[in-house]
Amino acid sequence: MSDLGAQLQLGGRQVLVVGGPARALGLLGRLLDRGARVTVVAPQVATSIQDLAERHALTWHARAYTATDLDGIALLVVCPGSDDEPELRDSLQRAAADANTADILIAELETRPGTLREPAAATAGGPGSVALVGGGPGDPGLITVAGLAAVHGADVLVVDRLAPLEVLRDLPPHVEVIDVAKIPRGRFTPQERINEVLIEHARAGKRVVRLKGGDSFVFGRGMEEVIACREADIPVEVVPGVTSAVAAPELAGIPVTHRGVVQGFAVVSGHAAPDDPRSTVDWAALAASGVTIVILMGVETLPRIAATLLAGGRAAQTPVACVMEAASARQRVVSTTVGALAREGTPDGIAPPAVTVIGDVAAFAVP
Numbered sequence: 546m547s548d549l550g551a552q553l554q555l556g557g558r559q560v561l562v563v564g565g566p567a568r569a570l571g572l573l574g575r576l577l578d579r580g581a582r583v584t585v586v587a588p589q590v591a592t593s594i595q596d597l598a599e600r601h602a603l604t605w606h607a608r609a610y611t612a613t614d615l616d617g618i619a620l621l622v623v624c625p626g627s628d629d630e631p632e633l634r635d636s637l638q639r640a641a642a643d644a645n646t647a648d649i650l651i652a653e654l655e656t657r658p659g660t661l662r663e664p665a666a667a668t669a670g671g672p673g674s675v676a677l678v679g680g681g682p683g684d685p686g687l688i689t690v691a692g693l694a695a696v697h698g699a700d701v702l703v704v705d706r707l708a709p710l711e712v713l714r715d716l717p718p719h720v721e722v723i724d725v726a727k728i729p730r731g732r733f734t735p736q737e738r739i740n741e742v743l744i745e746h747a748r749a750g751k752r753v754v755r756l757k758g759g760d761s762f763v764f765g766r767g768m769e770e771v772i773a774c775r776e777a778d779i780p781v782e783v784v785p786g787v788t789s790a791v792a793a794p795e796l797a798g799i800p801v802t803h804r805g806v807v808q809g810f811a812v813v814s815g816h817a818a819p820d821d822p823r824s825t826v827d828w829a830a831l832a833a834s835g836v837t838i839v840i841l842m843g844v845e846t847l848p849r850i851a852a853t854l855l856a857g858g859r860a861a862q863t864p865v866a867c868v869m870e871a872a873s874a875r876q877r878v879v880s881t882t883v884g885a886l887a888r889e890g891t892p893d894g895i896a897p898p899a900v901t902v903i904g905d906v907a908a909f910a911v912p
């Protein structure tokens with residue numbers, strides 16, 4: 546399976562994945578990064594797989610497999626772990642043979658020992674640990690060397706939906722992948738439960754890696770997890786990551802600062818709109834600050850943010866660039882202005898996850 550991408554030209558081709566465990570996230574990340582058109586068939590899937598479906602990165606049919614699912618596919622992947630797996634495997638092999646689809650490659654989600662390292666003997670009750678790893682904006686090339694080493698040394702990986710999923714492929718069989726994704730306004734694992742999961746596994750002597758998107762301390766609730774571990778006397782370390790606040794603009798050609806244009810940038814959560822009583826951001830001060838404004842988690846609130854910035858003195862023609870699904874095959878950029886946003890609302894085609902850049906540097910955006 547590790548050579549899958551090398552063996553097959555997957556761009557644009559149909560891949561059917563039967564089953565949807567968290568363990569399949571690495572493979573799915575790889576297939577999507579290679580431009581494959583992925584369909585997952587499984588009555589239930591890990592939260593991050595559901596999230597990918599909701600972001601239209603793949604198609605999920607929430608049902609059992611049927612023989613017609615094979616029509617037109619180039620690659621079939623069978624995930625291990627379901628009760629009826631042996632039967633399913635037989636029927637799939639027969640169906641593939643009957644359909645005379647010789648070019649269908651049947652692959653199995655690997656369960657063999659990984660090549661990265663031998664399974665570590667986890668010492669029950671011994672000193673486990675937790676490492677918070679910032680995984681970067683999504684491309685597996687944008688996790689740090691230290692972060693990747695921590696992933697490869699983990700016994701348990703506790704992952705978020707925006708983490709670089711492809712780094713989870715080829716894991717040794719003893720490694721457990723736990724998906725604790727939070728879909729905005731959807732399915733989620735509460736933060737308290739995430740803290741417990743980290744502590745429980747570390748107490749059992751495991752090396753736990755908490756893999757997040759971007760950097761753990763930029764709207765990542767990383768410090769809450771550090772504090773929980775410290776209170777439980779669990780050794781905890783933090784491996785910095787490349788934050789999407791800088792990387793997403795950069796991947797769209799936008800520098801957050803530029804000599805002669807702007808001397809600073811502010812990263813702000815758009816989760817609570819300016820008129821929301823929960824907002825503690827001084828938006829008028831930001832409007833007047835003259836620095837680039839980078840907004841995370843703010844697709845819905847953008848028009849209200851723009852109106853507040855206008856009222857605070859930002860020019861209506863100030864460029865705005867929205868970078869969506871940065872560092873993935875699905876990356877897109879939509880450009881507008883503060884005035885148009887305030888007047889006309891969020892343009893069509895803007896959907897989360899997105900990083901929005903407001904300021905003259907946004908004019909550098911490459912569509």
Ligand code: SAH
Pocket residue numbers: 681682683707757758759760761762763764765787788789790793840841842843868869870871872873897898899900
């Ligand atoms: N800790 C993360 C941010 C977590 S908050 C970091 O440092 O990057 C989640 C928000 O990050 C999303 O709502 C979106 O605004 C932004 N984001 C994360 N990854 C992204 C990506 N690949 N493309 C666009 N926006 C992204």
